[in-house]
Amino acid sequence: MKLHPIDSCGIMLSYRCQCGCRHCVYACGPRWQGWMEREQLEKLLLGIKKTWVYPRGLHLAGGEAFLNFDLLLFGVEKCRELALPIEYVETNAGWCRDVETGLEKFRLLKEAGLYSILISVSPFHAETIPLKRSLAAIKAAREIFGPGSTIVYMSQFIPLIAQFGEERPVPLKGWIKKFGLKQAGKIFWEGYALISGGRAGPELGFLAPRRFKAQAFSGENCAREILSSRHAHFDLYGNYIPLFCGGLSLGRFDDLPSFVQNFDYRKLPLIKILVEKGPYGLYEFACKNYGFQTDERFAGKCHLCVEVRRYLIEKDYFEELSPKEFYQNLRSHLPPLTPLEGHAS
16 A cells, blocks of 8 residues: 555644644644744645645645744745645634734735635634634635635634623633533534544543444554545644644655655554554554553544554654654643533533
């Protein structure tokens, strides 16, 4: 099995973000430092242009890319110079104090060659971002890019968040108090279609409508996610991240065309297990070789994978478990939301 060339991708200019959301696939947040160097970004864009087949587009993101607006602007300009299609720039809009601020930033990005923006709106972002900032960004974006090129992800949460007010952030425990544990869990997991990897499993797994023992994922491999999805993310540390598998690296993308052509998943022991046997195979490996034990129930196979990887990185060195800071930041900086607290609310 070969690694399929990408036809779409995301470029993570940083893991730094003011939110630190509990659902974040990449464990982003305010504790992270560092940004992708301009030379590295330009080299990556050249590699992407040479590598992908039938390009659908790329997106620039973080973390929160607007926290380094000059770098974001540079990335958009380089994409225009290289005739690389940008699907959108992704933002949580926490920086958008008012409509005028949004208009200024969006106008500069459009002049640089951007034609579409994605604004994230959810209960998770609303824990740190007042709804009024999201609404200001949406209004400004629609004026600059037009309604058809302003993607609100996910707009159905706006009226729900508005029930709590627009002026202040809304803690998730407020949702549990208002809707109850079971209904809040359905709103979060099914309403947002959460991926159970990253922070979502460890932070919100107890709210998942269905949870499973590790054995339930026996026979589910990750060949599609790792080798066949044709979608990847690239971070500032040089990691090739398959699909949405935060904290899992296939290697460095310094020479992307050569990397894709020569990649052999069998040379990476954890990747080999995941491709052939999936997270349950990784669980068996950790149990047999490193004494891993758990009676936990998991929200999905990605949740199991993250918990096993979080254990393994403390026991041995594995090239695939990168960046290490991902595992150090799996616990959000937000106040813990525990099953006990949820019931008490």
